[in-house]
Amino acid sequence: xxxxxxxNARDGEPLVLCLDTSTAVLAASVCRGGEALAARxxxxxxxxxxxxVSDLKALLLEAGAQEIDAIAVGRGPGSYxxxxxxxxxxxxxxxxxxxxxxxxxxxxxxxxxxxxxLRGEKPASDDIAGAAGRPVWVVPIMDARRGQxxxxxxxxxxxxxxxxxxxxGIRLVGEWGRSLAERAGEAGALLLFAxxxxxxxxxxxxxxxxxxxxxxxxxGEMGRLAAARxxxxxxxxVHAFAPNYTQLTEAEVKLGGAxxxxxx
Numbered sequence: 289x290x291x292x293x294x295x296n297a298r299d300g301e302p303l304v305l306c307l308d309t310s311t312a313v314l315a316a317s318v319c320r321g322g323e324a325l326a327a328r329x330x331x332x333x334x335x336x337x338x339x340x341v342s343d344l345k346a347l348l349l350e351a352g353a354q355e356i357d358a359i360a361v362g363r364g365p366g367s368y369x370x371x372x373x374x375x376x377x378x379x380x381x382x383x384x385x386x387x388x389x390x391x392x393x394x395x396x397x398x399x400x401x402x403x404x405x406l407r408g409e410k411p412a413s414d415d416i417a418g419a420a421g422r423p424v425w426v427v428p429i430m431d432a433r434r435g436q437x438x439x440x441x442x443x444x445x446x447x448x449x450x451x452x453x454x455x456x457g458i459r460l461v462g463e464w465g466r467s468l469a470e471r472a473g474e475a476g477a478l479l480l481f482a483x484x485x486x487x488x489x490x491x492x493x494x495x496x497x498x499x500x501x502x503x504x505x506x507x508g509e510m511g512r513l514a515a516a517r518x519x520x521x522x523x524x525x526v527h528a529f530a531p532n533y534t535q536l537t538e539a540e541v542k543l544g545g546a547x548x549x550x551x552x
Contacts, residue, residue: 302357302518305381306510307344309336309374310366310394311430311484313504316343318351319511326351327508336373344377358387358523360514362394362505365438365456365534366430375531388523390514393532395440395456398428400509402482402501406447415499416480421445423477425453427468428503429461431487437461438534441468443477458534461488469495 301321308315314336317327328347330339348356361378364371371394382389405412406424424444429437439461441454465481472479473496481492482501492500517523 302515303351303355304358304360304390304511304514304518305344305348305356306360306507306514307340307374307378308362308392308394308397308505308507308510309340309370309377310362310364311370311505312367314339314343315362315505315507315510316347317507317510318347318356319508319514322512322515324508324511327506329504329507336370340373340377344381356385356387358382358390358514358518359385360390360392360510360517362397362510363391363529364394364532365458366394368533371531371533375529379526379529382526388518389526389529390517390522391524391529392510392513392517393440393456394505395428395430395438396442396452396513397507397510398430398483398503398505399426399440399442399450400512401503401506402426402428402480403444403447403509403512405501406444412501413499415478416501419478419480423475425468425472425475425477425479426450427479427481429481429483429485429488431484432458435460435462435488435491437464437484437488439464456532456534462491465491465495465498469498473497 303320306317314330317324326347330343359378359382361374404410426442429439432438436458439459440456442450443453444450479498482503485500485502492498
């Protein structure tokens with residue numbers, strides 16, 4: 289899709305349309321070289337099908353760039369219906385526009401939202417601001433009900449360079465949190481839970497040395513991940529690309545089905 293409008297200092301780098309619908313927030317952005325030219329967060333209460341087309345159209349016009357070079361999408365885990373809508377929209381656009389598709393972990397995108405706080409670009413609590421020079425274990429979480437979370441673990445020392453320590457999965461926040469807190473203490477790392485803190489604030493608050501950061505999905509940070517993946521040639525087969533639902537849907541559990549799908 290070709291657009292007209294403002295020039296950008298990173299014109300030589302790919303222009304990427306980013307989208308994530310794994311949570312109650314429909315997050316979308318247009319990024320070039322990791323820099324967000326335009327970004328939106330629509331609190332659609334998981335009714336993303338109604339908003340996704342109009343939001344993306346408005347976002348592309350707002351960005352005022354020249355040509356979309358790639359599509360990046362959060363593949364989950366998260367809301368079953370939400371993830372399915374986002375992945376379907378991204379695959380359709382990538383196929384229709386003949387553009388490369390980049391699949392990203394929605395939990396990794398959520399973790400990247402802590403970056404501006406760790407880099408001092410956004411105001412942070414004393415325990416987060418005081419972590420400068422220490423390793424930080426960023427643990428992105430989304431509520432998965434019944435005391436469970438979709439979660440993963442990443443390590444950073446500067447909020448810019450990251451490495452994954454744990455795969456995406458669904459875990460009991462109490463048991464997993466206690467294990468992480470003990471290991472973080474031994475490693476001298478700050479344990480930072482980021483994301484859907486509210487339902488699990490009590491369990492997190494009971495963990496020694498743990499900090500919490502309430503975050504919603506930030507599609508602006510998706511550009512950093514997408515640009516790095518594109519540079520390495522890590523793109524998806526559009527037709528074979530599938531969401532990561534992580535666990536069985538409630539209906540499948542009742543039917544005794546097999547597979548990995550997430551909450552509706």
